[in-house]
Each structure stands twice: as structure tokens, then as C-alpha cells.
Amino acid sequence: MSNKIGWGLMTFLSLGIVLVASRYLTLNPDVFFSQQQAVYLAHRTGIIVHVIGGMLALGLGPFQFLSGLRPKHPTIHRWIGRFYLLGILLGGVAGLYMATFAYTGPIASLGFGTLALLWLTTGTLAYRSIRRGDITAHRRWMVRNFALTFAAVTLRLQLPFLSIGFGDEIGYMIVAWSSWIPNLLLIEWFLNRRQTVIRHHPSTAGAD
Numbered sequence: 314m315s316n317k318i319g320w321g322l323m324t325f326l327s328l329g330i331v332l333v334a335s336r337y338l339t340l341n342p343d344v345f346f347s348q349q350q351a352v353y354l355a356h357r358t359g360i361i362v363h364v365i366g367g368m369l370a371l372g373l374g375p376f377q378f379l380s381g382l383r384p385k386h387p388t389i390h391r392w393i394g395r396f397y398l399l400g401i402l403l404g405g406v407a408g409l410y411m412a413t414f415a416y417t418g419p420i421a422s423l424g425f426g427t428l429a430l431l432w433l434t435t436g437t438l439a440y441r442s443i444r445r446g447d448i449t450a451h452r453r454w455m456v457r458n459f460a461l462t463f464a465a466v467t468l469r470l471q472l473p474f475l476s477i478g479f480g481d482e483i484g485y486m487i488v489a490w491s492s493w494i495p496n497l498l499l500i501e502w503f504l505n506r507r508q509t510v511i512r513h514h515p516s517t518a519g520a521d
Contacts (some may be wrong), residue, residue, distance in 0.1 A: 324375040326466045331372045334465070337364045348481070352414045359411045366404025367465055373397045374459045394443075394455075398436055401458065405433035415489065417482050424489030431497075432461045453504055460500040461493055468492035 336344040337360065345353045345360075353360045373393050376382065383390045412426035439454035468488050475484030475491070 320375065320378060323463070327371045327375050327463070330466050330469060331368045333469070334364050334368055334371075337361065346416070348416045348485075349414075352416075356411065356414065359407050363404050363407035363411055366400045366402065366407060367462075369400025370397055370404055370459075370462045371400075371465055373400065374462050377455065377459075398440055401432055401436035401462070405429050405436065408432070417486050420486045421489040424486070428461060428464060428489075428493045431493075432458065435461060456500055456504065457497065460496040463496055464493035467496060 340357065340361070342350055342354055373396055376393055377390065377397060382393075406429075408429035409426055412422050412429055415421040415425050435454050435458040439451055439458055442448075442450035442454055471491055472484060472488050475487050478484065479487060
């Protein structure tokens with residue numbers, strides 16, 4: 314039951330941010346992040362490709378964690394995975410480019426640039442592991458990758474509070490790092506804990 318509630322909350326938040334981000338596709342400057350409006354207008358292709366890639370990944374990612382989908386509908390699982398990784402490729406490359414224009418300068422640029430690099434790297438490792446048939450490694454890399462994808466959600470949850478507590482500029486510099494580092498640390502703890510459980514109880518190895 315707790316797994317179902319957690320998945321439902323994750324999916325609700327992910328699809329909610331997909332809906333919010335879809336406004337950018339209208340190319341209406343009024344929906345752009347106000348401090349970055351001029352940058353986004355000057356680099357429309359970069360921001361739109363980043364948004365499209367992020368929407369694909371964030372919208373499809375939760376459905377890759379449905380334990381019944383893989384064994385019952387493997388073809389659907391594979392095609393969702395392909396489009397998910399396409400989203401990572403588009404969003405990651407464009408995100409790396411757009412990070413160089415981040416609001417507040419080098420600290421935020423480095424934070425978002427590192428996120429984009431790790432997003433692309435973990436996606437590549439997930440793809441390479443499944444190509445060589447290592448399902449366990451593939452799942453672990455995909456979980457890490459989605460933890461980074463979910464930064465789109467945690468950023469929007471954290472930023473209002475950070476802005477109130479530290480001001481807009483400092484808050485934005487913090488969220489460029491805090492939106493994804495805790496996600497990655499939490500998922501590493503989860504993966505290591507699960508591996509420990511499997512070592513002590515091998516019968517749970519196939520459970521998700």
C-alpha cells in the first residue's frame with residue numbers, strides 16, 4: 314500500500330510539472346521565468362528543446378516503475394523506455410547549453426550544468442547496461458536517472474521557500490544544487506539498503 318501511495322504521489326507531482334511546463338510551448342514570453350525572460354527569448358530553441366525533453370522524461374518516467382508492466386507488456390515497457398531516453402538526450406543536451414545562461418551566474422550555471430551532465434551520463438549507462446543484458450544494473454541506473462529527472466519537481470517545491478528565506482538570487486543559487494543532490498543521496502541510500510536486504514534474503518531479489 315505504501316508503495317502504491319508513493320508511486321501515486323510521484324506520478325501526480327511529475328504530471329503536474331509536465332502540465333505547468335507545457336505553457337512554455339506556447340512561446341508566450343509572459344509565461345517565462347521573469348528574471349530569465351530575455352535569455353529565453355534570445356535562446357528559444359534551447360529552452361523549448363529542454364522543455365520538450367524534460368516533459369517526455371518526467372511524463373513517462375513513473376510508468377517505467379510499474380512492476381506489472383515489464384513482465385506483462387515488455388514491448389510497451391521498451392518503447393516507453395526509448396522515448397524516455399530520447400527525452401533525456403534532448404533535455405540533457407539543451408539543459409547543458411542553457412545552464413551557461415543561468416540566472417545569478419557561475420554558481421547556478423555549475424549546479425545546473427552538473428545536473429545535465431549526470432542526467433546524460435546515467436541515461437547512457439542505463440542504455441548500455443540493458444544493451445549488454447545486465448537488467449539489474451539497468452534498473453539501478455534508471456532509478457538514479459529518474460531521481461535526477463525529478464529535480465524538475467523538487468526545484469519548484471523548494472524555490473518559493475528558499476526565495477523567502479534567502480532572497481531570490483541566493484535562493485536560486487541554492488536550488489541549482491539542492492534540487493538534485495538530496496534526490497541522488499536518497500536514492501543511493503535506498504539502492505544500498507535494498508542490496509543489503511537482497512543479500513540477506515535472496516528470495517526478494519526479483520521483487521520491485
